[in-house]
Amino acid sequence: MADILAEQDGPRASHKIRRLTVLGGFWDGLELDFAAGLNCIIGARGTGKTTILELCRYCLGQMQSTDPTRQLQLTKLIKANLDRGTVEVTIETRDGMKYRVVRGSSGEPEVSDERGSPVEVSLSRGQVFAADFYSQHQIEDIAISPRAQLEVIDQFVADEIAGLDPTRRDVISQLEKNSADIHQLRQAIADREEMLGEIPEIKKRIEALDVGGEQADDINREVALKGARDQEKRMLKRADDTLAGVVDQFEGLSRMVRGFGQLVERSEGENGELFERLHMVLEAAGNDAVGAIASARKIVEGARLSVEELDRQLTEAHGGQEQRYTELLRAHQDAQAQAREGARLQTRLNELLEQRRSVERRRKELLELTKKRGELLDRLSELHDKVFVLRQKIAREITSRLEPDIRVSITQFGERGDYAERLREALKGQGRHYSTLVGRIEQNMPPRELVRLVERSAVSEIATTLEVRDEQADWLIDRLRGAEDGKLLLDLEALQLEDRPKIELRDGGTYKDASTLSTGQKCTTILPILLLDSDRPLLIDQPEDNLDNAFIYETVVRNIGEVKARRQLIFVTHNPNIPVLGDAEAVFVTESDGQHGRLRTRGDVEQVKFEIEKILEGGAEAFLERKRRYGH
Template sequence: MSNLYISRVQIEGGFLDGLDVSLKRGLNTIIGARGTGKSTFIELIRYCLDVKGHTVESNNKAISHAKSVLSDGQITVTICDGSETVSYTRTGESEPVPPINRDLKTPLIFSQTEIENVGLTSSGRMKLIDDFLSGLDTIRQQEYAEVAIVESYASEILSLSSSVDDIEEKLLMLPKLREEMVLLELEEKKISGISEIAKTKSNDLNKLSETYFNLKANTEKNHKKIEAINSFKGYLNSFLIGKQEMEAWVLSENPSDAEICDDLNSVSNYITSIIAKFDSLMNDVSNDLSGLQNKMQDVTKQGQVLRSDIDKIQEGAGELARKRQALQQSIINLENVKINNSEKNVKIFDLKSKRDKSLKTLCEIRKQRSDMRVAKCSELNQALKPKIKVSIEVANRLDEYQQVLINALKGGGIRYNDIAPIISASIPPVVLIDILESNDLDGFTSLVSISKDRALKIINSLKQSTDKIATVLLEDEIKLELLDGSEYKDFTSLSTGQRCTVILPIILEHKESILVVDQPEDHIDNAFIVETLISSITRRAKDGQIIVSSHNANVPVLGDAETVIHLNSDGTRGYVIAEGGLDDINIVCSISNVMEGGRDAFNRRAEFYGK
């Protein structure tokens, strides 16, 4: 639907119960004394069509007011384009039925308070301009989609970069491990030389073992000799003992055989000499055995020393081999990690390329919106000059950027409220991303005059929010000025009346939207109403519908209203007294009585002005 206008408003229940009025394409004026429901009429239209307020506060206030005056009733607003009509109905507890189509260009609605205050905030001034522009929803959807893509890339880059940084710290050990490996290899060469010594000692030990076994064999032979000598001596001593018995027997039995005793004595002496020789031999064998045993002890001690030396050499070689194996495995693992890190760096580079491409697209989308705003501001300047000046500073608002920095710095022991404004004013987000990703400490301190220690702490804190920093919106700033004498004054320094004289002409430049304004003449003088406001209304009425509630007769009369609706109230509800065009006698009477103080008052003023 195009060339829309509100053709009918019906209210059931609540303060305006029973109201049913028809509206025209041009200027429609709602008149009546205070408390008759003029503002309520406008706010119920806003509520039914789900038109948001220009600030969060005004939006909440409008919804609360509408629900209160509607009570358990409902409002129906019919929108027409000349051939097709759609009626929207809403109760105090429901959403509009049918749902508001996103493509529907809903009315621009301004309460008296919004007219006075909408230009005091950056967001309010921006909304004044954006309300003129079509296609912003599409741009906003494209922007959100691209932001999501950029943040996704940035998050993946951050995750991979953190992993790479952690591994890079471990890789710092690789040169040291390689140095240790060189030292171990030198130790191995030394061990190789020592092994020759161990081999020699082993040969010596083998020889000692052979000597030991030879000594042991000789010792055993000597033990056997001693056993044999002792055995032989036993035999000989047995004879000597038996000799006495033999002598006694011979002498007692055969005294004549005394020669036998002599022979026995001779044999006994000979045996005694043999025993003496055996004793001498025993002494020699014992001495030889003692010598052999001493030699065995010496050989054993030498063998123990050699075995200890050999064991130490072998133990050192084994420990060295184990160390070398463990060190070699660590080096291999780190080299594999290094390869993996290289692959991650390649992936990071690829992700950054994709992210930067998406960032470029995001910047182009935002530039498209800014270009539309610049063009609109230029158009408004042409229409409203020289009295009113509308200018734009592209990407000049830093509040969102500052908040992203503050959120990132919280909890890091940093005075974020002091440093965030300095960073946002000194380093654009794109430059800051490059600094963070390259750990460019010098670059950071060249732009922000702080110590390197503090800068490093800030960089480490901000790294975790590169996704938000990359996509943060530097919003445009709209500046409104009013020519006061020979100088332009900024909007924020104007009085309430002066602010209205700036906002109303801007609002009335909307040519294609339904415009609904509540009591625009408050705080402004009749001269401005006649010279500026009325001319804007009459010029615009040819292009689009205007619905205005007013106390000033100049608005409907000089504005050539198509329809005037006169509301009254009995204190409990508001109702329509008269409805029609300026040629309707009832409307003439209503305007005279409500807005001019009656016909007599009007005639007296006319007489005064005619003097």
């Protein structure tokens, strides 16, 4: 991986927002063409500057927020300002591809090429195009949210993480199915095992039966043979059921491969011939596969016919054998009751033995699933390790760029809030003080280790690790095993603890966690990180909020000057230092009559210096008064 945050000597390829157009609503008729460097949106308060950024964010499908209240606020803002109109954003990827993204007040973003032809491009995962949006006060929120801090760090290695995400999602999906299958198998085994406890008792009762009389051996043999006939019918039914299931699977597989030809559409672009060949390859593969499946199905259906014929022959044979059994009992009426009881017990024993075979098959399946689960968990852990290495590298690079004032570190698996919450839910309401116990588990025992010890009933080991009595450890094991019918342990085992970032600011010679700082210090800590190099446009609503002018000049403006040649910046601001000292390539001046917003003018700093002076500095008189007071 290249040093994402290393100092750059010149421009590099980056994503850009080229144009914003709005039809309908508060900003009806708005057209903004953004520069590749620094863009500033200025205007009096209440002229809808913030709405411009939020419409852009909405159009690109980046409105999602982990805070439900914030999400509701954004949704209301868009609904109120867009009404039934549409917003269109033209974007350019770092590869030079241009797309038009259109979105109405409802529905999802629709993407087309420069000519307006729809294209199958998704913006949801940021793999084609991504931008970083930060609303007013969101910078402060980042300082107190480890999850938000992690998102900021991940943005610097978004492509590398995105490359791992499909595999991670696939492994997690497989794990979820694996958990469901294991839980279902365990339940099925548990349900049948209780019945299997009857087997020894039934065998004893069969052995204890005493038919008596001179024909006792013949009667006992016939009773045994009757039991064997019952078992034979069960074996044939098992074979037929299995073959029937395979035929059903063939039917589903045939439907799937018949659709190979529809996996791709014929392309109208320059590569149409290539896709035509691909379509032919897939259709041919589907036809060949259908033929192969039909041949295999014919073989299995032939086996079913043979089973049916054997079943007919067996039924015929059983008929004569049952008649012999009935005649023997009729001749020895004194033994009929004992013989019938023996036959009943033998039939019940056969049922239980069939269940035992079913349990044994399920246990083998369970072993395979458990082995597969271990492999999936190891694979997921490896993928998480790779993500952690990426995050750790970025944390070090951020620190090297911003030290000694700011430093960033990452603790692997340090975010354990979800883990603790699952444990609290499982243990609450038990009449014990479980909060302390949950805290000790959270700090000293990762989920997979906890599950391993609970499943082994390792009372002493758990008690020693958690520094509790054996009685409490035994209670913990019993409670966790029974929680959610045993599913909790599966969920805990697959729970992936998230990494936890720590961002600190040097204050008075010591480093302090960003979450403990004052509002101004929080922004002082986070904003320089957001302003580091990236290939994603950075859009911030009033980055100067809660910052003093000295910091804006010394840090914000200096960083803008360094990064704007390599990263597009779009700021809504009330601070003149940002557009003037940042030498903005484009300044957009807004105004409003209270019902609609309007772009009053646009241009570079020189072209709109009168508006900057009037709106942001207070006008020429304010300049003269400051000169009189300060002497310069």
